[in-house]
Amino acid sequence: MYGFGDMISKLKANPKTIVFTEGADARxxxxxxxxxxxxxxxxxxxxxxxxxxxxxxxxGFNIRGAKIIDPENYExxxxxxxxxxxxxxxxxxTPEKARETLSHANYFGTxxxxxxxxxxxxxxxxxxxxxxxxxxLQIIKTKPxxxxxxSCFILVRPSATGDNEVIAMGDCAINIDPNEDELVExxxxxxxxxxxxxxxxxxxxxxxxTKGSAKSDSVTKMQNATKKAQEKYxxxxxxxxxxxxxxxxxxxxxxKAPGSPVAxxxxxxIFPDIDAGNLGYKIAQRMGxxxxxxxxxxxxxxxxxxxxxxxxxxxxxxxxxxxxTLA
Numbered sequence: 013m014y015g016f017g018d019m020i021s022k023l024k025a026n027p028k029t030i031v032f033t034e035g036a037d038a039r040x041x042x043x044x045x046x047x048x049x050x051x052x053x054x055x056x057x058x059x060x061x062x063x064x065x066x067x068x069x070x071x072g073f074n075i076r077g078a079k080i081i082d083p084e085n086y087e088x089x090x091x092x093x094x095x096x097x098x099x100x101x102x103x104x105x106t107p108e109k110a111r112e113t114l115s116h117a118n119y120f121g122t123x124x125x126x127x128x129x130x131x132x133x134x135x136x137x138x139x140x141x142x143x144x145x146x147x148x149l150q151i152i153k154t155k156p157x158x159x160x161x162x163s164c165f166i167l168v169r170p171s172a173t174g175d176n177e178v179i180a181m182g183d184c185a186i187n188i189d190p191n192e193d194e195l196v197e198x199x200x201x202x203x204x205x206x207x208x209x210x211x212x213x214x215x216x217x218x219x220x221x222t223k224g225s226a227k228s229d230s231v232t233k234m235q236n237a238t239k240k241a242q243e244k245y246x247x248x249x250x251x252x253x254x255x256x257x258x259x260x261x262x263x264x265x266x267x268k269a270p271g272s273p274v275a276x277x278x279x280x281x282i283f284p285d286i287d288a289g290n291l292g293y294k295i296a297q298r299m300g301x302x303x304x305x306x307x308x309x310x311x312x313x314x315x316x317x318x319x320x321x322x323x324x325x326x327x328x329x330x331x332x333x334x335x336x337t338l339a
Contacts, residue, residue: 045073045075095123125316180281182281183286184293188285188286200245217252221234
């Protein structure tokens with residue numbers, strides 16, 4: 013696996029700047045203090061400096077060296093407002109509405125990224141996923157050729173050989189019921205993310221059916237998405253539709269999908285909908301003893317990631333490293 017040590021080495025050679033939209037949160041401050049001590053990632057904390065410094069002092073976190081920006085006293089706020097109005101003029105954005113919107117840290121932080129003041133952004137410690145994704149879509153927008161933002165989780169588990177077992181799962185957090193073409197897009201983005209973690213992707217489009225063993229609209233969707241992905245990315249080992257046991261067990265694969273280039277050895281999984289994806293990664297995390305990193309947002313023009321509101325400081329630290337590595 014391309015592990016955290018490799019990521020940190022990469023960042024030490026080329027340090028990045030990351031925006032934390034919830035700068036006064038104790039978990040953010042603990043992670044920021046650790047990042048500052050290591051000098052490979054420069055945090056920008058959004059919020060009131062007095063509140064942030066007081067919280068850091070009370071909690072015992074050294075954040076000297078962090079840049080703190082208060083939307084209410086930002087010297088380039090007028091320029092930010094002008095740029096935001098231009099970006100959203102087709103939606104009827106006015107300077108007055110822009111000022112009100114940009115007073116919120118999620119929008120303000122995303123505009124800092126748009127203006128080139130930072131390389132990446134991490135939010136969601138107190139914001140919902142929607143409140144992180146919405147400004148990203150409106151300001152950063154999707155990459156050329158992409159129609160959606162999607163997500164994946166990277167799951168890591170130590171193996172008996174001493175190496176980490178690493179798998180990728182998408183989409184488990186954003187798209188409720190993606191269509192065939194969206195699944196192909198999710199496949200491409202999840203593959204690229206998996207590669208960033210040293211995974212040699214073998215992609216399984218998952219279903220409750222293997223090779224036509226059952227019939228339903230969902231099965232047909234996964235069959236068609238598999239075919240489209242295979243045609244669009246012939247260089248990738250992709251197969252489906254596969255049940256999970258056929259995807260990961262060589263014994264089952266020999267019976268259910270003989271001759272498949274993927275069955276029995278899949279490590280990159282594309283789920284038919286968010287129900288399956290969310291359940292799948294959480295079962296692996298809670299019962300399979302995998303560490304789950306994500307959701308890692310995919311398809312945007314710049315790295316923006318979303319934290320769980322139940323996250324701890326270590327998760328913030330890890331997601332900051334992942335986010336910056338993708339910058």
